[in-house]
Amino acid sequence: MMRTVGKIAYWVVAIALAAAILVSLEYTSSQALLIALVFCPCSLALEFFMPKARKVIDKVYLSLSVLVSLILLILICHHFLWAMIVPEVSSTNMSLVPPMLINPVFLGLILTALAFGDYFWSTWLNRRFRQADRTITFHSDRKSVTLRIADIAYIESNDTEVKIETTTGEIFRNKTRISQWENLHGDDFLRIHRSYLVNADLAELVSPDVVSVHGTRLPVSRKYKEVTGIVLTKTEIPFPR
Numbered sequence: 001m002m003r004t005v006g007k008i009a010y011w012v013v014a015i016a017l018a019a020a021i022l023v024s025l026e027y028t029s030s031q032a033l034l035i036a037l038v039f040c041p042c043s044l045a046l047e048f049f050m051p052k053a054r055k056v057i058d059k060v061y062l063s064l065s066v067l068v069s070l071i072l073l074i075l076i077c078h079h080f081l082w083a084m085i086v087p088e089v090s091s092t093n094m095s096l097v098p099p100m101l102i103n104p105v106f107l108g109l110i111l112t113a114l115a116f117g118d119y120f121w122s123t124w125l126n127r128r129f130r131q132a133d134r135t136i137t138f139h140s141d142r143k144s145v146t147l148r149i150a151d152i153a154y155i156e157s158n159d160t161e162v163k164i165e166t167t168t169g170e171i172f173r174n175k176t177r178i179s180q181w182e183n184l185h186g187d188d189f190l191r192i193h194r195s196y197l198v199n200a201d202l203a204e205l206v207s208p209d210v211v212s213v214h215g216t217r218l219p220v221s222r223k224y225k226e227v228t229g230i231v232l233t234k235t236e237i238p239f240p241r
Contacts, residue, residue, distance in 0.1 A: 006125045007118075011040060014114055021110075025098045034077055035101070042070040043114035050115075066111065067104050074101050136184070140164070140172035147172075149188055153214040155181050155197040167202070167214050193221045 015036045022032035046066050053059045078097050100106050134149040147166065156163040157178035164172040182191050189197045198213045206212045209220050 003122075003125045007122065010118060010121045014117060015040065018110065018114070022101075025100060035074060038070065038073045038077060039110060039114060042066050042073070043111045043118070045069075046111055047115040047119055063108070067107055070107055070111065071102055134188075138164075138172075138174050138176065140174055145172055149185065150199075150201070152189075153199055153202055153216065154218065155189070157195045165216070192224050193219055194223070 015033070018036035018039055019029070019032040022035050023029060025032075027035065046063070049062055050059060053062050075097065135146050136149060136152075137144060137146045139145070147164075151166050151168070153165050153167050155178060156165070161173050161175050162178050162181065164174060166172075178191075178195070178197055182189065182197055185197070188200060190200045190203065191197050192203075192211055196218050198211060198218065202214050204212045205220070206217070211218050211220055
């Protein structure tokens with residue numbers, strides 16, 4: 001929920017800033033707002049498809065396609081929408097479009113700023129609220145179980161199965177390997193031992209070789225001290241988030 005609100009807030013602010021820039025090109029406030037709205041789908045398309053384009057030439061084609069689409073949308077706003085609102089405006093009068101708004105460099109800078117801004121803001125939101133509204137569904141004792149990620153304290157591997165212990169003390173068993181659980185949860189959980197995967201938001205390093213997770217003490221192996229980059233001293237150290 002908070003991530004959705006945060007995303008909406010970002011685009012409201014981004015559109016307002018883009019509209020403020022466009023006002024300097026002698027647009028009215030309503031015209032500037034309409035043109036600023038056109039940037040949104042184009043910057044989102046750039047942000048979404050760019051990571052999927054693996055080759056440099058594909059990235060170039062994608063960038064050109066988005067730029068052309070943006071220019072076409074701007075021209076449509078000028079020569080069709082405004083012509084319907086203001087009849088005296090000719091739909092073929094190219095002089096109504098400020099040169100800056102058909103300048104690929106200028107448009108590319110705005111698109112890139114919007115796309116990168118959304119990417120970094122979304123990354124921060126995901127880290128800040130990463131577990132609050134996420135759930136996971138798995139099978140335990142032939143029953144389907146759905147838990148909030150935030151409610152899982154730690155996962156313990158026992159030969160052919162894993163034990164999932166929650167913050168309320170409930171225990172579930174599942175056949176999925178602990179390495180697969182580790183890949184599934186990413187930064188939400190940390191591997192501290194070949195047999196243990198702990199909730200990073202609940203774990204505290206209470207001694208050089210022991211982590212406390214919601215009242216349960218678990219061992220930290222030498223291998224995973226190095227892998228996770230945990231720096232150990234003789235004093236109590238907050239577990240890295």
